[in-house]
Amino acid sequence: MSFAKLDALGRKLEALEHAQAILGADEATHMAVGGGEKRAEAMSVLAGMHHRQATAPEIDDWIAAAETESLNEEQAAALREFRRHHANLTCLPAEFVERQTTARMRCEQLWRDLRGKNDWANFLPALEGVIALVREEAQMRSEATGLDPYDALMEQYDPGNRAAEITPVFTDLKSFLRDFVPEALAVQQERLVRTPLKPLSGDYPIERQRELGLAMMAAVGFDLTHGSLAVSHHPFCGGVPSDVRITTRYRSTEFLSALMGVLHETGHALYEQNLPKEWSHWPLGKARGMAMHESQSLFVEKQLGRNPAFWQWALPEVEKHLGEAWSIDDILPHVHFVQPGLIRVDADEVTYPLHVILRYELEQELVAGRLEANDIPEAWDARMRDYLGLSTVDNFADGPMQDVHWPSGAFGYFPSYTLGAMMAAQQWSALKAERPAIDDEIATGRFDTVNEWRRAKIWSQGSRHSTPDLLERATGERLNAAHFIDHLRARYGSS
């Protein structure tokens, strides 16, 4: 049976992915500093083995034959995802992939070196090379999928996401935020004048912060028998569903940033830990995509973790572990602090979408050939002034050189962040409609209703549906910016 061959192949690929995932997490947490060169060699050989096995010529025949076999509903769903994955993997010629890998690696290395030096001129030629190849890639993916070129790029990260559906939603959101950011800032300023910010400073031993993080993880549903918390330079969620590795980083002078990082990664981890285990060796058993994954992390970080009800429960926990009593009125202004800035990854939830929309707009023009790399700094500066009132003239490092995505060739990925934020708000809103008293549960540290809802609607579904379909099945409607807008209004507005 050909489906059985795909099934067996899935187990082999899963084992290689297991090794790659654990080695990847290990590299960022426990690897000796001098171990990198040999690790890179091993990873590259493993990646080659995975690619060779996943793209073996006979797989096309197995898929075609399996489509004629009598399959149950799960197997048929699995086969659809096998086909989609396989098409994604094989629609670019090997010769092109090699050229592109070299160009991306060179550009990313240059970026690491030149960003700190604010050196756009020497970075530009490499970026131009990457963009030229992305245009070729989008064309080839477009031909293979029948999608528009930019949609064909997004399709890798979030199957079913289409610019035609996203652009109007982003346009609504942008027009709202242009007025709302000044409003939120005015509200915040008024409050700060009445009640100055209690400084977020102190002396919090890292071991105590770690214990607090572990207690919060466990409380919101992280299974500590199938995962762990470590330290790394950049927080991440890695490993495998049976052993999810999340990390954070600590500053001994304040506890909030490490804790919010732990909550964010815990959101990713919950998705991974609760995927259908019996499908773990099929593409069908994987998380749906980047936007849905981000919606799970942002659900925990923003919808739960920045919810005032959450802090009613959390503050006594903080006191228990760190020995310091904060009042709700002292902590919330930090948890909800809004400040327009140049750097996306440091942005609050109000201004963050404008960073993403800027990139979404520019990268569509870059892929379409309506914008050239050389013109990025000017276009970037114009939009930053327009959206956030900030200039990046001659400040490439904090402008178009701040992210790794473009140097590494990941065009079509940026929208996932804000789609995730909107989808999280939409999920929260649907859940709240079903369970109006959910805040009371959260205020007493009970997250089982929240998690049961998400397990049923999202986690247990694996990759059974496209991103927009999964959202619609979970919330009863297509992507709708109104939920996110309402969320921001309620939390940051002048009410």
Next chain:
Amino acid sequence: MSFAKLDALGRKLEALEHAQAILGADEATHMAVGGGEKRAEAMSVLAGMHHRQATAPEIDDWIAAAETESLNEEQAAALREFRRHHANLTCLPAEFVERQTTARMRCEQLWRDLRGKNDWANFLPALEGVIALVREEAQMRSEATGLDPYDALMEQYDPGNRAAEITPVFTDLKSFLRDFVPEALAVQQERLVRTPLKPLSGDYPIERQRELGLAMMAAVGFDLTHGSLAVSHHPFCGGVPSDVRITTRYRSTEFLSALMGVLHETGHALYEQNLPKEWSHWPLGKARGMAMHESQSLFVEKQLGRNPAFWQWALPEVEKHLGEAWSIDDILPHVHFVQPGLIRVDADEVTYPLHVILRYELEQELVAGRLEANDIPEAWDARMRDYLGLSTVDNFADGPMQDVHWPSGAFGYFPSYTLGAMMAAQQWSALKAERPAIDDEIATGRFDTVNEWRRAKIWSQGSRHSTPDLLERATGERLNAAHFIDHLRARYGSS
């Protein structure tokens, strides 16, 4: 060129071995408890990939063709080891290996369960099955190598070791130890009557003990940019030469056992870290074998770490990290404590060889068919009484059920431990003949002379020579029990 094909194959196998080694170390240190099942699946698939690639039918032809190619001296040496490895891997039929793997795994699982229950009767049938297969294996290995069956088993662990050479050396050692153990105990008793043992107890925070261990590791030559120290249930040295993972376990009530464990594993680690890097993807670049590896760990633990000169330097380090001042006269009686006991892994360096010789004698008879599994307990008890004056009648758990080696089918391995101890003493004696003032260096914490000698004589040689040849080249003579005997006399005797 066929040699180039073997070279390329070596790089692939090295990558898989890298993954297996890091995943193995990770499993014992950082893996979540619930991650074991998926990890076992992944490890088994990786082992299968490694085995398939390492035993591909075309490799025989590559080796044969490479032997006709013009190779430099290094390549010729590499080819010899390729051939030896390949013969080891392929001399057993796949059908036999599968049967044996099943029998070993079942017996080892039973052993884990039944040892604690002292249940020999239910363990016996599984052990009989393993022994029957070991006899078959020894016969097949004998036919493939032209060696005696037991030699053919040892050959896997220590190429070149032959019972005909080892038995007389072990016989000398045994006859010496029968008189010497009582002598060492009498000397110790006499001293204890004069000066009672200062109890090895206190309160030593684990973080401080860890810092002490790291300081000692670094001092004796461990490269902390290419390795690390973690905690595991059983101490081990794992990982890869570019990133050696050693572990220990701590008790907060005393510091000596964790520290001696760290020194032992550091000895293994130094060998791995100093193997020739340019050969790392060839069998030639691997450590020579189990006995030589053990000689490196015991060199650091026994020849250095239990040398009084070492403690002159080490005690101020202990005081610096643990805040407690021990005198040489208080610590040495612990470092040199002798106590005959039933358990091999807990034995001191004086009584340890008798445990090994007992096993060496019995397993030769088992392999030859002169002893059956059913008769092991009686034979074990008789020798324990004879060698150490202790009985194991009806005490299977602390008798023939104490080690994992036989249940897991590792016959021919035990001699490596005592060969390692003798080879370490012989190396120390050769070094001391060249550098008579070496104790003075050690007493001031200088280990560079020691390490330069070992790097030149042992570490840099990889698997270039057989075990006995490597020893002879390093020390100027064949294995000679006199060095170990002199070492024990000097440290524990009445003189």
